[in-house]
Structures are given as structure tokens and as C-alpha cells.
Amino acid sequence: MPQITQVKVDPNNEDLDFIVSSWTYNPTKERIKERISRHLSEGKLFSMVYQNQLIGAVAYKEIDQNVSEITGIGISVKHRNQGFGRQLINIIEQEIPTKEILIETDNNAVNFYEHCEYKIYNTKTLDNGIIRYQLIKKKI
Numbered sequence: 001m002p003q004i005t006q007v008k009v010d011p012n013n014e015d016l017d018f019i020v021s022s023w024t025y026n027p028t029k030e031r032i033k034e035r036i037s038r039h040l041s042e043g044k045l046f047s048m049v050y051q052n053q054l055i056g057a058v059a060y061k062e063i064d065q066n067v068s069e070i071t072g073i074g075i076s077v078k079h080r081n082q083g084f085g086r087q088l089i090n091i092i093e094q095e096i097p098t099k100e101i102l103i104e105t106d107n108n109a110v111n112f113y114e115h116c117e118y119k120i121y122n123t124k125t126l127d128n129g130i131i132r133y134q135l136i137k138k139k140i
């Protein structure tokens, strides 16, 4: 069973940088560092460790008392398609205190979220042609 723990301080961890790069637009070292500190200051960042290796991470922030947003999730390339992403999202949903959870993503991950029972409520096309999907899940 993987272990999921909250990252409380900037861990300066290259494995974490690599995972966060998977959800960072045009990732450079600076952008990844900036993204990690934003996750830590705006909300919470969790890492997933399996067999002593950091294999995944997820971040969320609370928007108000009813709504939170998952701001990034990633699993290391080697460990994808083995159920770790779903496990991570299930655990973080229990951690998130609000009833509604939002996610904004692109073509690469929209099906993953749909498999995890998120529903698309809006799509938008950016100036560069990329389609962004906004999804929601209401916890029971």
C-alpha cells in the first residue's frame, strides 16, 4: 500500500519537482519551484510514496466553505495505468473538507477524471487552441 503524506515545507525534492512538472505548463526549473510554493501557500500538497519511492503527488485549495479545487495531480510515468492515480484521488477526496470539488484540465487527463466520476460542466478554448475542461464532483 502506498503512503500519502502532506508536504508541509518546500522539500527541495527532485522527485517531487519531476512529478509537479507533469502538471506544469511549459515546465522550467523556475516554473516548477514557483508552482510548488504556490501549492504550499494557497492550499495543501500531498505526496504518494510506494516502496520508498515518491511516485505521485496531488494539490488542492479551498475556494470557499463549500467548494475546493484540485490544482494538480501526477503519477510518475513508470507507475501510470496501475490504479495509483485513482487511489490518490480517492484519498484526497476524503481529506478535502468541502462537499464540491472542481478540477480544470486538458485533453490528456479529462478521461481519467471522468473515470473517477467527475462530470464536465464547461469547456473553453484558449487563444493557443488548447481546450480546457472544467469538471465537478459532489461528494455524498
Ligand SMILES: CC(C)(COP(=O)(O)OP(=O)(O)OC[C@H]1O[C@@H](n2cnc3c(N)ncnc32)[C@H](O)[C@@H]1OP(=O)(O)O)[C@@H](O)C(=O)NCCC(=O)NCCS
Pocket: 022, 023, 071, 072, 073, 074, 075, 076, 079, 080, 081, 082, 083, 084, 085, 086, 087, 105, 106, 108, 109, 111, 112, 113, 115, 116
Ligand atoms: C492523469 C494521471 C494522474 C492518471 O494516473 P494513473 O495512475 O495513470 O491512473 P489510474 O491507473 O489510476 O487510472 C484510473 C482510471 O482512469 C483511466 N485513465 C488513466 N489515465 C487516463 C488517460 N490519460 N486517458 C484516459 N483514461 C485514463 C484508467 O484507464 C482507469 O480507468 P478504469 O479504472 O476504469 O480502468 C497520470 O496519467 C498522470 O500523471 N498524467 C500526467 C499529469 C497530468 O496530466 N495530470 C492531470 C492534470 S492536473
